[in-house]
Amino acid sequence: MKLKKLTAFILSALLITGLTACGSSDKASGANSEEAPSQTTEASADKTTLRMAWWGSQARHDATVKVIEMYEAQNPTIDIEYEFYDFDGYFTKLNTLVASNTVWDIFQLGGNFPTYMDKIVPVGEYVDSGIVDVSNTNDSFLSTTTWEDKLLGLSNGVNCYGIAYDPQLFSEAGVPEPTENWTWEDYKNACLQIHEKLGIYGSSKLDDFIGGASMGISQEDYALNFFASSNDKLGFDDPMMLKDYFAMRQELVKAGAYPDPGAIFEIKDIEGDYLVTGDAAMTWVASNQMPTIAAAAGREIKLATVPRKKADGPSGSTIQSSQMLCISKDSKVPEEAAKFINFFINDPEANKVLNGERGVPIMSNIRETLEAEADEAKKEMYSFVSLIGTFKTGEINVISPARKTEIEDQYKLLIEQVIYDEKTPEQAAQEIYDFAKKKFE
Amino acid sequence: MMNDNIKKKMCLNKILHNDNTVGYVFAAPFIIGFLGFTIIPILVSLYYSFTNYNLTTSETWIGLQNYARLFQDTRFLKSVRVTLIYVLTSVPLKLIFALFIAYLLTKKSRGVTFYRSLYYVPSLIGGSIAVALVWKELFSTRGLINSLFISAGLEKVSWFGDQKMAMIPLVLMSVWQFGSSMIIFAAGLKEISPTYYEAAKIDGANKRQIFSHITLPCLSPIILYNLVMQTISAFMSFTQAFVITRGGPNDATNFYALYVYNQAFKYYDMGYASAMSWVMLIIMSLITFLIFKSSKRWVFSEAGE
Incomplete structure (x- = not known):
C-alpha cells in the first residue's frame, strides 16, 4: 500500500512536469491560476468544496464555467473547483487520480466508462432518493447511460455520427446528394466523381474505426457487434467482414479522392477540416459538432447518415450518450455532487448557456426550449438525431472495453499498410481480427 | 540533570x-x-517491468513475460530500427555541421562572438513544442518548403504522407540544433596550440593536411564527448516525433521513447512500457560502451600513455 501511494505521488509529479513540457495542460493550468483569486476572496470555513473536471473544446469550457458560476451564486455554501483538459490529457490525469484514490467529485466519462466502473457511484441511487429528477425524460434516453441495470450517470446530451457535406459542391460535380440509405459504394463513387470533376478531395477524414469496424460490423447484421455487448470478447467471427473498408480506403487514397496519411495529419481540429476550407466535399462528424462546423464553414452544410453496407440492411447507427457526468466513489460529499448534476441537466437557464454543445439534451422540456431558439445548423442537428432514432437497430454496443485504444491504433496502422501496399485488404482484415481477439484472452 | x-x-x-x-x-x-x-x-x-501494472488495477507478478513479448512485437522491432536510423543519420550530420561552423568561427574577424551566439539560439529554444510546431508548418503540404520546391520548378512533396520522407524533417530539426556541440568544439579548437600550425606551415603542409593531421587528432577527445552526449540524447528523442508526426505514417517515425510513452499513457500498459525502458537502457549502455571501447583506436591524448 505504501509503495503504491508513493508511486502514485511520483507518477503524478512526473506527469505534471511531463505535461507542462508537452503543453497540453496549458489551458487548464492557466485557467486554474486565473480562477484561484476569485475563489479565495469569499473565503469561509463552512463551505463545501466540490471538485469537477471535464474535457472538450474552448466553447464547452466557457459555457461550463458559466454554469458553475450560476450554481455557486445560487448556492453560496458550495464552492466548485474545476479543471478542464483536452481528451488525452483528461484521461492521463484521471488515471493518476484513480491510482491515488483522489478522483474528482464530479467527472465526465464517455463510452469507455467500464474501465472506471470501480470509481462510479451510480446516480440511480439519488434518483431513488429524489435528489435527481428524471421525470422529463424516458427510458430510451436513460438506457444510454445504464450498465448492468444501474443508472451510472445522466447523459449530458445524446448524439449520433453522420457525414457532413456541402450540397453546393455536390451539385457542381453533378453528384446526387446522399439519401437516408445510401451505401459505401455510393460514397466511394461520389468521392471519385467529385475529385475528378472539381480536383478536390471527395471526402475529408472518416473515423476509420467507427466507420469501418464498430459500425461496419453492426451493418452486416442486426445481431452483430465488433465488441460483444458483454465487452469481454469480439461480437463477430468472420474477419472478412472488415475487408471491404480497407479496400475502399486504399482505392480512394490512390485515386487522390481522399487525403493521404500526411494530409490527414495536418487537420488540427474540426474548424480546420478540409470540408471547412473547401478542399473536400464531405467529412465525418458527431451530430453535436454540426453547429461548430457549419459556423466555421460559413456556407450551407448538411448532414447525411453514415453510408450502409447494403441499402436495405442495418444502418449501424444509433443514438448514444456523448458523455455523462459521474459521481466518484472517492467523493466525501456525493449528495452535493448529485445536486449539482441535477442542476446541470434539469435547469433551463443553465441549459440555455450550455446550448446543446454536448449533444441533444435528454430532458424533453429542455429540448423544446432549445429547439424553439435554434438556428439552421442546430435544427439540422435536432432533426438528424430524431431521424436516426427512427431507424431499426439491433442491440448496438457503443461501449468501449479497456483495450479498445490499442486495437483502434492497430486498425489505423493496418489501414496505412494497406494504402502503402504492404498488406492486402484480406491480410489486414485477418490481422486486426487476430490482434483484437488476442487482447481478450 | x-x-x-x-x-x-x-x-x-x-x-x-x-x-x-x-x-x-x-x-x-x-x-x-x-x-x-x-x-x-x-x-x-x-x-x-516484471508485472502487468496498468495504473487502474493492482499489479501481479508475471516474471519475464513483458520482456518475451518485446521480441514478438513487430511495432517494437520497427521502432528500434527507426530509432537506430535516426541516431545514425542525425548524430554524424549534426557533429559535422557543428564542427564546420565552429571551424569557420575560429577565424579572427569582427563579429565572431555575435555569430557564435546567433548560431546557438536554435539550441536554446531547441527542444520546445513551439519549434516543433513551426517545423510541422514549414513541411506541411502548403508550407514554406513546398512553396520553395514549387518555385524552383520541383514537384511538391508530401513530407508526412510518405514513409521514406517523414524522417527527413525530424533529422533536419535535430541537425539545426547544433549549437551546444558547436560551442564545445569552438572551445576545443581554441585550445589547440598555434605552434603546431606554425610548424606545419613551415614544413609546407596544405590546409587539408593541417586539418586532418593536426586539428582532428587534437580535437578527438572533444569529438568523443560530443558523440557520446549526442548519441544518448538522440536515443531519447521524443518531442519531435510526438508533435510533428505522432509516429506516422505507418510507424515510420515511431521513435522508441514515443512508443514507450504510448504504451504507458495511451494503452496504460505500464509494465510493458517499463520493460521497454529497461531494454532501452541496456541498448544505450551497450552502444556507449562500444563507443568508449573504440575510442582507444581513434582518440588522441596529448599526455600520451
Whole structure:
C-alpha cells in the first residue's frame, strides 16, 4: 500500500512536469491560476468544496464555467473547483487520480466508462432518493447511460455520427446528394466523381474505426457487434467482414479522392477540416459538432447518415450518450455532487448557456426550449438525431472495453499498410481480427 | 540533570556546526530531487517491468513475460530500427555541421562572438513544442518548403504522407540544433596550440593536411564527448516525433521513447512500457560502451600513455 501511494505521488509529479513540457495542460493550468483569486476572496470555513473536471473544446469550457458560476451564486455554501483538459490529457490525469484514490467529485466519462466502473457511484441511487429528477425524460434516453441495470450517470446530451457535406459542391460535380440509405459504394463513387470533376478531395477524414469496424460490423447484421455487448470478447467471427473498408480506403487514397496519411495529419481540429476550407466535399462528424462546423464553414452544410453496407440492411447507427457526468466513489460529499448534476441537466437557464454543445439534451422540456431558439445548423442537428432514432437497430454496443485504444491504433496502422501496399485488404482484415481477439484472452 | 542538558546542547551544536551538515543541507534540494525523481522511479519501474501494472488495477507478478513479448512485437522491432536510423543519420550530420561552423568561427574577424551566439539560439529554444510546431508548418503540404520546391520548378512533396520522407524533417530539426556541440568544439579548437600550425606551415603542409593531421587528432577527445552526449540524447528523442508526426505514417517515425510513452499513457500498459525502458537502457549502455571501447583506436591524448 505504501509503495503504491508513493508511486502514485511520483507518477503524478512526473506527469505534471511531463505535461507542462508537452503543453497540453496549458489551458487548464492557466485557467486554474486565473480562477484561484476569485475563489479565495469569499473565503469561509463552512463551505463545501466540490471538485469537477471535464474535457472538450474552448466553447464547452466557457459555457461550463458559466454554469458553475450560476450554481455557486445560487448556492453560496458550495464552492466548485474545476479543471478542464483536452481528451488525452483528461484521461492521463484521471488515471493518476484513480491510482491515488483522489478522483474528482464530479467527472465526465464517455463510452469507455467500464474501465472506471470501480470509481462510479451510480446516480440511480439519488434518483431513488429524489435528489435527481428524471421525470422529463424516458427510458430510451436513460438506457444510454445504464450498465448492468444501474443508472451510472445522466447523459449530458445524446448524439449520433453522420457525414457532413456541402450540397453546393455536390451539385457542381453533378453528384446526387446522399439519401437516408445510401451505401459505401455510393460514397466511394461520389468521392471519385467529385475529385475528378472539381480536383478536390471527395471526402475529408472518416473515423476509420467507427466507420469501418464498430459500425461496419453492426451493418452486416442486426445481431452483430465488433465488441460483444458483454465487452469481454469480439461480437463477430468472420474477419472478412472488415475487408471491404480497407479496400475502399486504399482505392480512394490512390485515386487522390481522399487525403493521404500526411494530409490527414495536418487537420488540427474540426474548424480546420478540409470540408471547412473547401478542399473536400464531405467529412465525418458527431451530430453535436454540426453547429461548430457549419459556423466555421460559413456556407450551407448538411448532414447525411453514415453510408450502409447494403441499402436495405442495418444502418449501424444509433443514438448514444456523448458523455455523462459521474459521481466518484472517492467523493466525501456525493449528495452535493448529485445536486449539482441535477442542476446541470434539469435547469433551463443553465441549459440555455450550455446550448446543446454536448449533444441533444435528454430532458424533453429542455429540448423544446432549445429547439424553439435554434438556428439552421442546430435544427439540422435536432432533426438528424430524431431521424436516426427512427431507424431499426439491433442491440448496438457503443461501449468501449479497456483495450479498445490499442486495437483502434492497430486498425489505423493496418489501414496505412494497406494504402502503402504492404498488406492486402484480406491480410489486414485477418490481422486486426487476430490482434483484437488476442487482447481478450 | 543540568549536565545532561548541557551535553545535549553541545551535541546539537556539534552537529549543527559540522562542515558535513552544512554540505548536506545545501545539497538537500538536489538529493531530494535525485531520489524522488530519478532513483526511486527507476527502481520502481524495474519492479513494474516484471508485472502487468496498468495504473487502474493492482499489479501481479508475471516474471519475464513483458520482456518475451518485446521480441514478438513487430511495432517494437520497427521502432528500434527507426530509432537506430535516426541516431545514425542525425548524430554524424549534426557533429559535422557543428564542427564546420565552429571551424569557420575560429577565424579572427569582427563579429565572431555575435555569430557564435546567433548560431546557438536554435539550441536554446531547441527542444520546445513551439519549434516543433513551426517545423510541422514549414513541411506541411502548403508550407514554406513546398512553396520553395514549387518555385524552383520541383514537384511538391508530401513530407508526412510518405514513409521514406517523414524522417527527413525530424533529422533536419535535430541537425539545426547544433549549437551546444558547436560551442564545445569552438572551445576545443581554441585550445589547440598555434605552434603546431606554425610548424606545419613551415614544413609546407596544405590546409587539408593541417586539418586532418593536426586539428582532428587534437580535437578527438572533444569529438568523443560530443558523440557520446549526442548519441544518448538522440536515443531519447521524443518531442519531435510526438508533435510533428505522432509516429506516422505507418510507424515510420515511431521513435522508441514515443512508443514507450504510448504504451504507458495511451494503452496504460505500464509494465510493458517499463520493460521497454529497461531494454532501452541496456541498448544505450551497450552502444556507449562500444563507443568508449573504440575510442582507444581513434582518440588522441596529448599526455600520451
